[in-house]
Amino acid sequence: MKEIEALWSEVRDLSLGNSSRVERLESPPTPLQFLRDFVSPNKPCLISNAINHWPALSSWTHHSYLTRLLSSSSVSLHLTPNGRADALVVHHASLCFASAHVERVPFPEALSLISSGSRDSPSNLRFVAYAQQQNDCFRSEYSALAADCDPHIPWATHALGCVPEAVNLWIGNQYSQTSFHKDHYENLYAVVTGEKHFLLLPPTDVHRMYIRDYPAANYRYSWDTGEFSLELEKPTRHVPWCSVNPYPSPENKEAEMSKFPLYFNGPEPVQCTVKAGEILYL
Amino acid sequence: MKEIEALWSEVRDLSLGNSSRVERLESPPTPLQFLRDFVSPNKPCLISNAINHWPALSSWTHHSYLTRLLSSSSVSLHLTPNGRADALVVHHASLCFASAHVERVPFPEALSLISSGSRDSPSNLRFVAYAQQQNDCFRSEYSALAADCDPHIPWATHALGCVPEAVNLWIGNQYSQTSFHKDHYENLYAVVTGEKHFLLLPPTDVHRMYIRDYPAANYRYSWDTGEFSLELEKPTRHVPWCSVNPYPSPENKEAEMSKFPLYFNGPEPVQCTVKAGEILYL
Numbered sequence: 001m002k003e004i005e006a007l008w009s010e011v012r013d014l015s016l017g018n019s020s021r022v023e024r025l026e027s028p029p030t031p032l033q034f035l036r037d038f039v040s041p042n043k044p045c046l047i048s049n050a051i052n053h054w055p056a057l058s059s060w061t062h063h064s065y066l067t068r069l070l071s072s073s074s075v076s077l078h079l080t081p082n083g084r085a086d087a088l089v090v091h092h093a094s095l096c097f098a099s100a101h102v103e104r105v106p107f108p109e110a111l112s113l114i115s116s117g118s119r120d121s122p123s124n125l126r127f128v129a130y131a132q133q134q135n136d137c138f139r140s141e142y143s144a145l146a147a148d149c150d151p152h153i154p155w156a157t158h159a160l161g162c163v164p165e166a167v168n169l170w171i172g173n174q175y176s177q178t179s180f181h182k183d184h185y186e187n188l189y190a191v192v193t194g195e196k197h198f199l200l201l202p203p204t205d206v207h208r209m210y211i212r213d214y215p216a217a218n219y220r221y222s223w224d225t226g227e228f229s230l231e232l233e234k235p236t237r238h239v240p241w242c243s244v245n246p247y248p249s250p251e252n253k254e255a256e257m258s259k260f261p262l263y264f265n266g267p268e269p270v271q272c273t274v275k276a277g278e279i280l281y282l
Numbered sequence: 283m284k285e286i287e288a289l290w291s292e293v294r295d296l297s298l299g300n301s302s303r304v305e306r307l308e309s310p311p312t313p314l315q316f317l318r319d320f321v322s323p324n325k326p327c328l329i330s331n332a333i334n335h336w337p338a339l340s341s342w343t344h345h346s347y348l349t350r351l352l353s354s355s356s357v358s359l360h361l362t363p364n365g366r367a368d369a370l371v372v373h374h375a376s377l378c379f380a381s382a383h384v385e386r387v388p389f390p391e392a393l394s395l396i397s398s399g400s401r402d403s404p405s406n407l408r409f410v411a412y413a414q415q416q417n418d419c420f421r422s423e424y425s426a427l428a429a430d431c432d433p434h435i436p437w438a439t440h441a442l443g444c445v446p447e448a449v450n451l452w453i454g455n456q457y458s459q460t461s462f463h464k465d466h467y468e469n470l471y472a473v474v475t476g477e478k479h480f481l482l483l484p485p486t487d488v489h490r491m492y493i494r495d496y497p498a499a500n501y502r503y504s505w506d507t508g509e510f511s512l513e514l515e516k517p518t519r520h521v522p523w524c525s526v527n528p529y530p531s532p533e534n535k536e537a538e539m540s541k542f543p544l545y546f547n548g549p550e551p552v553q554c555t556v557k558a559g560e561i562l563y564l
Binding site: 040 | 317321440441443
């Protein structure tokens with residue numbers, strides 16, 4: 001335990017720095033600077049003024065623009081009861097890894113469900129809709145928008161020595177949430193409209209996430225009844241996922257803290273908000 | 283065990299490549315190429331034509347040149363019975379980590395002991411002398427030679443974002459040997475005269491080295507008797523060192539193979555010879 005604590009502290013002293021903030025660049029780095037100062041030491045950074053020239057920054061704020069260009073496109077829409085897709089959920093008294101109900105719907109309908117269709121009355125959330133599919137969807141489902149962004153980020157492509165393996169687009173609302181997870185990819189996350197909050201841990205803190213195997217399950221949404229069901233996959237498939245919910249509800253907090261002491265008693269993760277026009281490297 | 287074997291194989295498939303040879307560059311890389319293709323993936327490379335302009339390449343082949351410039355310098359000379367300094371040695375029936383007898387001697391004398399003074403008859407090796415001290419010795423003990431080499435390797439300095447922490451010089455003979463060890467530094471090893479043979483394992487193979495703690499001991503050489511003694515340090519100090527001798531003598535080979543199966547049954551380490559004028563990045 002002492003050794004693990006020493007590791008947390010050393011990686012912050014030697015490499016990441018002890019700041020509770022993500023380093024911010026006011027303009028794009030050179031490929032060498034990006035690779036040397038961020039990619040190699042596994043250090044996130046927030047980059048402003050790197051995508052100002054993307055037409056998307058202005059045109060995507062107009063729903064009418066998007067529905068016009070994507071009028072004949074179907075996109076993958078993820079539906080969950082609460083916005084937490086790919087997350088741990090209690091099912092028959094034990095935890096499972098629940099994936100969203102996924103449906104291809106015409107883009108205009110998807111956008112309307114994301115922005116307002118999720119309520120049947122102001123107080124009643126029917127579901128949370130989140131347009132996403134992490135299969136390079138921007139270059140497939142959303143290819144009609146290709147001209148609105150650069151096809152790649154040149155300084156990153158030079159630094160990493162390859163064009164992006166996948167370019168994904170997420171369109172969500174204030175309920176959209178991605179659960180705490182680990183990911184071995186090099187990611188550049190550009191926000192076009194709105195903002196996204198991240199909570200980050202360095203790779204050396206992986207033990208603090210308590211990655212465990214959970215049985216995979218899938219939400220099914222019935223448009224008739226307006227109800228979700230949750231079914232375990234048959235045959236059983238296990239998904240390794242982070243056990244920690246970094247924002248436990250007040251009544252669960254004590255129990256969670258005693259179950260996951262490495263997380264709750266270790267150094268604070270770094271919080272970071274990416275605003276429209278910014279890129280987060282992580 | 284299966285998981286470890288999968289790791290050995292994956293790191294070779296995904297990152298290092300499965301070649302039994304170190305990649306060779308015929309000219310110095312750009313800083314970006316060096317960082318991206320070698321430093322980041324922890325991949326060694328041999329670089330030719332990077333130091334052709336160093337005056338050292340021609341002038342250091344003449345002993346008279348070296349003894350003239352260093353006529354008034356004292357240098358650290360390491361003496362061992364067999365050329366194996368900083369190596370495991372059997373002492374009172376158990377292994378210890380034996381460091382050389384170190385003495386500061388005038389450079390001309392050191393050079394003469396390295397090149398010929400180690401024999402008292404053609405068949406009798408008195409000791410092996412090796413001029414080295416890994417404390418930035420090139421910029422201290424050998425500062426008279428500073429003008430013969432560049433003070434740093436520009437493409438590496440740019441890639442790594444800093445000038446060398448230490449610049450060391452080794453002057454040895456055919457018996458000089460460095461025992462199998464691990465090292466977390468980024469190293470650029472330039473050979474000026476002669477050649478050096480390396481045996482390399484990637485960082486992910488560290489378990490194959492069986493790093494264990496051994497009590498530190500020091501050789502003492504008596505110029506009067508011409509004998510070495512070996513004494514354990516008091517108070518006892520333990521040094522973590524690699525247990526594996528990659529070149530066991532034929533009569534020990536079977537015993538060594540059964541003691542260190544991860545080493546002897548795993549993928550072959552990469553052999554590499556660095557010749558005068560070449561740099562090995564490792």
